[in-house]
Amino acid sequence: MNSIVTEIRKLKKEKHAVILAHCYQNEEIDEVADYVGDSLYLSQMAAKTDAEIIVFAGVYFMAQTAKILNPKKKVLLPRLESGCLMADMINLKQLREFKAKYPSIPAVCYINSTAEVKTECDICCTSSNALKIVESLNAPKVLFLPDTYLGKWVESKLNGVEVITYPGYCPTHLRIKPEDILNARKNYPEAKILAHPECHMEVTRLADYVGSTTGIMKYAKESNAKQFIIATEKGVADRLKRDYPEKDFILIKDNIICPNMKWHTLNDIYNALAKEQHEINIDSNTAQKALLCIDRMLEVSK
Ligand code: 13P
Ligand code: SF4
Numbered sequence: 001m002n003s004i005v006t007e008i009r010k011l012k013k014e015k016h017a018v019i020l021a022h023c024y025q026n027e028e029i030d031e032v033a034d035y036v037g038d039s040l041y042l043s044q045m046a047a048k049t050d051a052e053i054i055v056f057a058g059v060y061f062m063a064q065t066a067k068i069l070n071p072k073k074k075v076l077l078p079r080l081e082s083g084c085l086m087a088d089m090i091n092l093k094q095l096r097e098f099k100a101k102y103p104s105i106p107a108v109c110y111i112n113s114t115a116e117v118k119t120e121c122d123i124c125c126t127s128s129n130a131l132k133i134v135e136s137l138n139a140p141k142v143l144f145l146p147d148t149y150l151g152k153w154v155e156s157k158l159n160g161v162e163v164i165t166y167p168g169y170c171p172t173h174l175r176i177k178p179e180d181i182l183n184a185r186k187n188y189p190e191a192k193i194l195a196h197p198e199c200h201m202e203v204t205r206l207a208d209y210v211g212s213t214t215g216i217m218k219y220a221k222e223s224n225a226k227q228f229i230i231a232t233e234k235g236v237a238d239r240l241k242r243d244y245p246e247k248d249f250i251l252i253k254d255n256i257i258c259p260n261m262k263w264h265t266l267n268d269i270y271n272a273l274a275k276e277q278h279e280i281n282i283d284s285n286t287a288q289k290a291l292l293c294i295d296r297m298l299e300v301s302k
Contacts, residue, residue: 019034023214024262026262040214042056049070056077063076075279082264086168098145107121107144118293121145134154142163148168149174153204176253192228193206194211198232
């Protein structure tokens with residue numbers, strides 16, 4: 001076995017550490033990860049773990065969420081550069097301006113947001129529970145941030161709820177164009193097209209299935225179809241090819257890569273664990289308020 005993998009596994013045991021990895025990570029990370037999945041699954045695992053150290057192979061807001069859920073534990077992000085471009089599209093000032101335009105309307109924030117932004121939202125959601133969370137509010141209008149496309153996709157699925165969205169977006173998913181879907185339909189008429197709800201509305205409208213990264217992987221596993229077009233980040237297509245070699249998975253186009261998700265290598269994970277470096281810290285007032293927003297989501301998602 002690869003020696004760095006052995007070393008990381010040894011360190012994990014010695015230090016009572018757990019490694020959480022998002023499915024957009026470089027595939028090599030799965031060798032050492034305890035849990036691999038989408039944002040909801042990883043936050044549920046972070047809420048449950050009794051490990052003393054959490055190493056988060058994901059982006060900054062995911063590690064922040066793990067820290068908020070585990071204020072007494074050490075949460076490490078192997079490469080601090082791994083931010084989420086969408087999460088950085090709204091700060092507290094911008095959130096306050098957005099909310100001030102629509103007083104008394106509940107605000108739902110996508111988990112892809114900073115801890116500060118979570119402190120002034122009513123509840124958060126991930127791409128796998130967004131419909132359930134918005135429905136749970138029983139409100140005729142909701143504010144949704146930062147992802148305008150996830151918000152508008154939710155609106156299209158719920159009868160009679162107006163979803164007022166902030167103009168944030170994921171640059172990686174917006175590289176997928178409606179014509180890519182139309183071309184894929186023409187070139188692979190038998191294939192099922194599976195898309196993430198961060199894609200443009202014109203893209204999700206044309207897909208056979210829309211869901212979170214884990215939702216896409218579950219659909220591909222359970223479907224009788226033999227060929228699938230994957231309209232999300234490359235990591236999902238890579239894992240599907242590895243896990244189901246008898247099926248055919250085609251990434252919608254070559255460049256659907258989130259550069260920030262790809263920073264972490266096995267070396268970085270080793271260094272993070274060995275030196276206990278790149279610790280996430282959040283001031284306790286912010287963490288306590290943001291926790292309310294995350295806990296409400298976890299309660300509804302049980
Ligand atoms: P998931 O909720 O599918 O994990 O998506 C998170 C994300 O950042 C997708 O770009
Ligand atoms: Fe953020 Fe988009 Fe990367 Fe997901 S794919 S982490 S939303 S920048």
